[in-house]
Every structure is written in structure tokens, then in C-alpha cells.
Amino acid sequence: MRATIIHGPGDIKVEDRDYPTIKLPTDAVVKVTASCVCGSDLWPYRGIGKNRGARAIGHEFVGVVEEIGAEVTDLAVGDFVIAPFVDSCGKCPQCLNGVTVACDHLTSWGGDDENGHYVEGAQGEAVRVPQADGTLRRVDGVTDPDQALTANLLTLSDVMSTGHHAAVSAQVGPGRTVVVVGDGAVGLCGVLAAKRLGAERIIAMSRHEDRQTLAREFGATDIVAERGDAGVEKVKELLGGVLADSVLECVGTKESMEQALASTRPGGNLGFVGVPAGGAELPIGLLFSKNITVGGGMAPAHTYIPELLADVLAGKINPGRVFDVEMPLEDAAEAYKAMDERRAIKVLLKP
Amino acid sequence: MRATIIHGPGDIKVEDRDYPTIKLPTDAVVKVTASCVCGSDLWPYRGIGKNRGARAIGHEFVGVVEEIGAEVTDLAVGDFVIAPFVDSCGKCPQCLNGVTVACDHLTSWGGDDENGHYVEGAQGEAVRVPQADGTLRRVDGVTDPDQALTANLLTLSDVMSTGHHAAVSAQVGPGRTVVVVGDGAVGLCGVLAAKRLGAERIIAMSRHEDRQTLAREFGATDIVAERGDAGVEKVKELLGGVLADSVLECVGTKESMEQALASTRPGGNLGFVGVPAGGAELPIGLLFSKNITVGGGMAPAHTYIPELLADVLAGKINPGRVFDVEMPLEDAAEAYKAMDERRAIKVLLKP
Numbered sequence: 001m002r003a004t005i006i007h008g009p010g011d012i013k014v015e016d017r018d019y020p021t022i023k024l025p026t027d028a029v030v031k032v033t034a035s036c037v038c039g040s041d042l043w044p045y046r047g048i049g050k051n052r053g054a055r056a057i058g059h060e061f062v063g064v065v066e067e068i069g070a071e072v073t074d075l076a077v078g079d080f081v082i083a084p085f086v087d088s089c090g091k092c093p094q095c096l097n098g099v100t101v102a103c104d105h106l107t108s109w110g111g112d113d114e115n116g117h118y119v120e121g122a123q124g125e126a127v128r129v130p131q132a133d134g135t136l137r138r139v140d141g142v143t144d145p146d147q148a149l150t151a152n153l154l155t156l157s158d159v160m161s162t163g164h165h166a167a168v169s170a171q172v173g174p175g176r177t178v179v180v181v182g183d184g185a186v187g188l189c190g191v192l193a194a195k196r197l198g199a200e201r202i203i204a205m206s207r208h209e210d211r212q213t214l215a216r217e218f219g220a221t222d223i224v225a226e227r228g229d230a231g232v233e234k235v236k237e238l239l240g241g242v243l244a245d246s247v248l249e250c251v252g253t254k255e256s257m258e259q260a261l262a263s264t265r266p267g268g269n270l271g272f273v274g275v276p277a278g279g280a281e282l283p284i285g286l287l288f289s290k291n292i293t294v295g296g297g298m299a300p301a302h303t304y305i306p307e308l309l310a311d312v313l314a315g316k317i318n319p320g321r322v323f324d325v326e327m328p329l330e331d332a333a334e335a336y337k338a339m340d341e342r343r344a345i346k347v348l349l350k351p
Numbered sequence: 352m353r354a355t356i357i358h359g360p361g362d363i364k365v366e367d368r369d370y371p372t373i374k375l376p377t378d379a380v381v382k383v384t385a386s387c388v389c390g391s392d393l394w395p396y397r398g399i400g401k402n403r404g405a406r407a408i409g410h411e412f413v414g415v416v417e418e419i420g421a422e423v424t425d426l427a428v429g430d431f432v433i434a435p436f437v438d439s440c441g442k443c444p445q446c447l448n449g450v451t452v453a454c455d456h457l458t459s460w461g462g463d464d465e466n467g468h469y470v471e472g473a474q475g476e477a478v479r480v481p482q483a484d485g486t487l488r489r490v491d492g493v494t495d496p497d498q499a500l501t502a503n504l505l506t507l508s509d510v511m512s513t514g515h516h517a518a519v520s521a522q523v524g525p526g527r528t529v530v531v532v533g534d535g536a537v538g539l540c541g542v543l544a545a546k547r548l549g550a551e552r553i554i555a556m557s558r559h560e561d562r563q564t565l566a567r568e569f570g571a572t573d574i575v576a577e578r579g580d581a582g583v584e585k586v587k588e589l590l591g592g593v594l595a596d597s598v599l600e601c602v603g604t605k606e607s608m609e610q611a612l613a614s615t616r617p618g619g620n621l622g623f624v625g626v627p628a629g630g631a632e633l634p635i636g637l638l639f640s641k642n643i644t645v646g647g648g649m650a651p652a653h654t655y656i657p658e659l660l661a662d663v664l665a666g667k668i669n670p671g672r673v674f675d676v677e678m679p680l681e682d683a684a685e686a687y688k689a690m691d692e693r694r695a696i697k698v699l700l701k702p
Contacts, residue, residue: 093592093593093616094616094617094618097593097616097617097618098618099616099617099618099642101617101640101642102617102618102640102641102642169644241444242444257635265444265445265448265450266445266448266450266452266453267445267448267449267450267453267651269646272635272639275639276635276636276639280635281635282633282635282638282645284608284623284627284631284632284633285627287633287645287647287648288623288626288627288647288648288649289452289453289648289649290453290648291450291452291453291646291647291648291649291651292646292648293520293644293645293646293647294633294638294644294645294646295620295642295643295644295645295646296638296639296642296644297638297639297640297641297642297643298639298640298642300618300642
């Protein structure tokens with residue numbers, strides 16, 4: 001089968017690999033019908049962080065169950081499934097607490113599982129899913145979704161669940177004022193999540209016209225293009241002299257975290273989901289004196305999928321709109337390039 | 352009148368000062384009937400932080416209104432009042448949000464107010480209270496409280512409100528498991544607050560027998576004397592292999608923050624109220640990967656006093672038990688010494 005391999009910074013190739021097979025009785029093999037490139041895939045692509053050598057990449061996919069191990073009980077061949085961006089067992093205390101991303105038996109796509117068996121990356125034709133019952137979410141009543149529904153379902157794998165996590169962590173709710181820092185797919189999904197949770201006012205910080213348009217479509221009431229102190233002043237002006245109740249940090253850099261902290265009112269809540277990179281810090285003295293509560297981290301997509309899926313299937317939310325470009329899997333290298341150069345918000349890859 | 356002055360590290364003197372008078376129409380003058388020494392007063396006493404020169408000290412008191420300015424409407428001469436540990440206006444957006452400690456017109460005891468007028472410290476015979484309507488909390492039906500009630504009311508000025516803030520910030524509630532790091536007066540009040548909020552299990556980390564006894568009286572179900580990794584292991588063992596849902600950090604040092612972070616389960620909540628001193632940090636990578644939410648800071652005592660006062664007056668809580676020593680104001684130097692040497696948990700000073 002064909003699979004996307006990152007060899008090093010800027011070096012993405014689609015290559016031949018063995019088709020996955022069941023290794024453990026708790027495995028399933030899923031034929032990928034859609035995958036995509038994540039903003040966090042751009043970190044290794046740009047050479048940020050440790051170079052882990054050539055490896056399969058991609059952690060977001062939807063598809064159809066092709067084969068199941070003898071101990072898989074909640075899935076059947078032919079089921080259409082959403083894979084969260086990490087594997088989880090569903091049985092440990094962390095999973096039972098809903099914090100599947102801290103699962104005691106956590107496995108990442110494109111790495112090895114606990115037993116040392118290779119796990120395929122999501123940007124390929126098929127994947128062996130360890131702990132399949134604990135990991136996958138079945139989409140009942142769906143077998144062959146059209147392009148729009150496929151895109152919507154695929155966002156639940158990561159970006160929509162992550163935007164939702166930012167909003168939940170920032171205590172977004174009815175009557176709350178919200179600032180979203182970051183206009184990538186996650187930030188845009190954060191806007192949509194804030195709207196869905198009943199926020200009164202949603203300010204999207206964005207300097208790109210196409211993203212501003214989508215932010216407004218998703219529920220942003222205001223756009224702030226300014227950054228730094230000027231951005232904070234603009235937020236304050238829009239909110240009648242006070243900063244925001246809830247701020248969603250959806251980037252992960254030093255600058256975006258500073259922007260987010262400076263936009264939060266005393267006693268407000270900051271939800272951060274941007275993978276920390278480039279010196280982002282949480283200054284304890286500032287949090288102490290301003291009584292800012294900070295929460296977030298990796299989103300427990302597995303936990304959030306049921307409620308978000310219900311709204312997708314009911315036609316209430318269309319997070320799939322973040323995919324502005326679709327390409328065949330073979331063009332993965334170009335997909336990375338388009339996202340790196342900000343020519344695309346998020347690229348959907350069709351195997 | 353007599354007032355406590357800190358001249359530098361270890362140098363506490365009780366001296367003569369002018370009796371306060373009304374300076375602004377929004378002022379009140381309060382005759383102090385009880386004050387006390389705070390754990391945070393020990394920072395300058397120990398020479399930690401900036402030496403601000405000779406100044407009046409103390410920020411917790413209760414007393415009787417002796418005089419009011421022409422614009423004071425919510426208080427009358429003879430009212431018994433509790434003073435939160437900072438002054439606040441009650442009208443700015445932060446006060447209206449309940450975050451009185453971030454008041455736009457914040458004033459500290461023992462400093463100057465916005466108009467440059469001196470404000471007395473709490474460890475003295477009387478205090479001019481700026482923004483009196485916004486700052487003070489009247490205790491209806493009480494004019495001359497006995498020793499036990501005085502002690503209870505005095506804790507609402509700071510330590511009980513602060514312990515409550517730690518518990519609220521750590522999302523303590525029915526069914527939650529709790530670890531309290533710090534066995535000073537604030538930590539002990541944190542135990543009481545956790546009990547009051549319905550926690551299922553409350554583990555107090557303490558190595559001092561007198562404090563362990565009071566922690567149990569306040570509702571601690573378990574005591575852990577070990578620290579560091581051994582302490583974390585003990586917590587895990589007591590909680591059946593999982594760390595705590597809610598952790599209250601009530602010290603403010605690097606070690607106590609590390610202990611608190613290491614005691615919080617993935618997806619748990621850490622409430623921190625210890626004034627950060629000595630390199631306490633919030634490591635963003637750990638919070639991200641463990642999905643730990645951190646909140647807290649200076650407690651908005653003014654906001655919390657009504658609900659806590661109701662429970663004090665109803666005899667439901669007795670936070671005043673943290674005062675294990677009472678001394679005349681004249682012995683303030685000895686009071687500091689006793690607390691510094693941990694011979695006292697908290698000393699009440701009677702002018």
C-alpha cells in the first residue's frame with residue numbers, strides 16, 4: 001500500500017509499505033477513506049523539535065473496518081469509524097476519567113505500540129489500530145459518506161475536538177466573551193465550538209482574509225487583525241473596557257501565549273491547546289495576581305466525539321469547512337508545502 | 352496609638368503612631384479588636400523579596416467602625432466589620448466580576464492609597480479604611496464577639512477565604528479526592544473548605560503532630576507525612592492507584608508546587624494560593640501532557656465572606672481553631688518569632 005513518510009525537515013515522500021495485518025487479538029485493520037495534514041505535522045516538517053528519523057506520519061483519519069481481532073467486541077467489519085489522534089485502552093483510570101490522551105497504554109500513530117509492533121501513520125491507505133475497542137468511534141448509520149460529511153467527520157479526529165477542548169477548558173458558555181488566538185484549523189474550530197457552547201461575543205484574532213471569512217461563518221462576532229499591545233487594546237475596546245472572560249490559545253508559540261494571557265481578564269479562563277513550541281510559558285506571578293485559570297492540553301477526542309458527532313449528523317455544525325483544499329494521497333508532499341506556505345488552511349488527503 | 356512596624360528582616364517593633372482620621376469622604380476609621388500574623392508576613396520577616404524599608408505591617412483584622420466619611424452609605428458607627436486583606440472599590444468591572452483582588456483601585460494595608468494618603472497596617476489599634484463601602488463586610492447582629500467567634504471572624508479576612516479559594520480553584524466538590532499541600536493556617540483552612548464543599552477524601556500532607564490533629568478535626572481523612580516521590584506514592588496508594596482529582600497548593604515554594612503538580616491526576620485541578628516565592632513554576636509541557644488545570648492566586652475574600660460568614664454564624668465551621676496562640680499587640684515581635692520557629696500555627700494579636 002501507499003503511505004506518507006517524513007524523512008526529515010521538508011522531506012515528505014509517499015512510498016510503498018506492507019499492508020497492515022492483525023497482530024494482536026484487540027487490533028482492527030481500518031481502510032482509510034480520508035486523512036489530512038495537521039498544523040502539528042508542520043513542526044517536524046519545519047525542523048522544529050527532535051528529528052526522529054524517517055517515519056510514517058499523520059494522526060487523523062476516518063475509514064472502514066476491514067478486519068478485527070478475536071477479542072474486538074464493539075466493532076464489526078464494514079463499520080465506518082473515526083480514529084482519535086491517539087490510541088487509548090478505554091479501561092485504565094485515565095480513560096475512565098475521560099482523559100484518554102493520558103491513557104496508561106497510550107500509543108501514537110506512526111510509532112510502535114506497547115508490544116513493539118509498528119503502527120502505521122494516518123496518511124496512508126490503511127492502518128492497524130491497537131486497542132481498537134478503546135480507540136475507535138463507530139459512526140452508526142453511515143457507510144459511504146459524501147465529501148462534505150467525510151470532511152466533517154474527519155475533523156472530529158483532531159481539530160474540532162481540539163477546538164472544543166480549548167473552549168471547554170476556557171469555560172466558554174452562555175453570556176461569556178471569548179477571544180480566539182490562532183486562525184489555523186484549530187482556532188477556527190475553537191470559534192465554532194465557542195458559538196456552539198453559547199458564547200455571547202467571539203473575537204477571532206486573524207490577519208488572513210480567507211480565515212476571517214470562515215471565522216465569521218463559524219460564529220465570530222468580531223475580527224481583530226492587530227497583534228501585541230495593539231491587539232489587546234482592540235479587544236478591550238470591543239468589550240467595553242474589559243478583557244475577555246475566556247481566551248482560547250490555539251497556536252503554541254511564545255507570542256501566541258503572551259497574546260492570550262494579555263487578552264484574559266482578571267478572574268478569566270485561558271484554554272490552551274497549541275502544542276507548546278518555541279518558548280511558550282505560564283508566568284506564575286501573572287496568573288497569581290490576575291487570578292487567571294489555565295487549562296487545556298491534548299484534547300481527549302475520544303471522549304468528545306459522541307456529542308460533537310451528534311451535532312454533525314444533525315447538520316448543526318460543519319467543521320469540515322476548514323478543509324479548503326483536497327488532494328490525492330500521492331500529492332502529500334504538495335499538501336505539506338501548501339499548508340506550510342499558508343496557501344491552504346487544511347488539506348484533506350484522499351487515498 | 353500603638354502599631355506594628357517592620358524595620359527589616361527579623362526586626363519587628365510596636366511603636367507610637369498618630370491615630371487615623373478620615374481623609375476622604377469614602378473612608379471609615381475602624382478600631383481594631385483583633386488582628387494576626389500571616390504566613391506571608393514571614394516573607395519580609397525572613398528577608399525574602401524586596402526590602403521595602405520601615406513600614407506598618409499586617410493585613411488581617413476585625414473591629415468596630417468608629418467614624419465614617421460623608422459618602423459612606425453602607426456602614427454606620429458601631430458596626431462590627433471584617434476587613435478583607437486588600438481594599439477594593441466594589442464598582443469597577445473586576446469587583447463586579449467578584450475579582451476584588453484585581454480591583455482597578457486596589458489599595459494595600461500599610462501602603463499609600465490612590466490619593467497618596469497613608470493607610471495603616473492591620474497589626475495596630477486602628478486603621479483608616481479607604482473605599483470603606485467597597486472594602487468592609489458588616490457582621491449583622493454582632494457587636495462584641497467572644498474569643499472563639501472573634502477568631503472565626505478574623506480568619507475570613509484572609510486564611511479561611513484563601514483556603515476556600517484554593518478549594519474552589521481546585522474544583523473541589525462532592526465525590527472528589529483532595530490533596531492539601533501545606534499545613535500552615537491556609538492549608539488547614541483548605542482542608543476545612545474541602546470538607547465543607549463535600550470532598551469524599553481529603554489527604555493532608557503534614558509532618559507536625561499538632562497540625563495533623565487539627566487537620567483531622569477539620570475533616571482530613573488521611574495524613575501523609577512523606578514528601579517528594581515518597582509522598583506522591585503514598586497518595587497514589589491511598590487513592591487506589593490514581594492521583595488526586597483536586598490538589599490545593601498552600602505554600603508557594605518551588606518544592607510545594609512540584610509536590611502539588613506531582614500529586615494531581617491527569618485531567619485534575621490544581622488550586623494554588625501560596626504567594627509564589629522561591630522559584631515556583633508552572634511547567635507548560637507537563638500541564639499540556641497531563642491536562643492539569645491550574646487556577647487560584649489571591650483570594651477575593653470580599654466576595655467569599657458572605658457565604659463563609661453564614662456558616663460561621665450558624666456554627667457549621669470553626670476556622671478560628673487555627674489560632675493556637677493569642678498575644679497582646681505589644682508582643683508582636685514574639686508573635687513573629689513563634690510563627691517563624693513554627694512554635695505557633697497562627698498568632699492572634701489583641702490590641
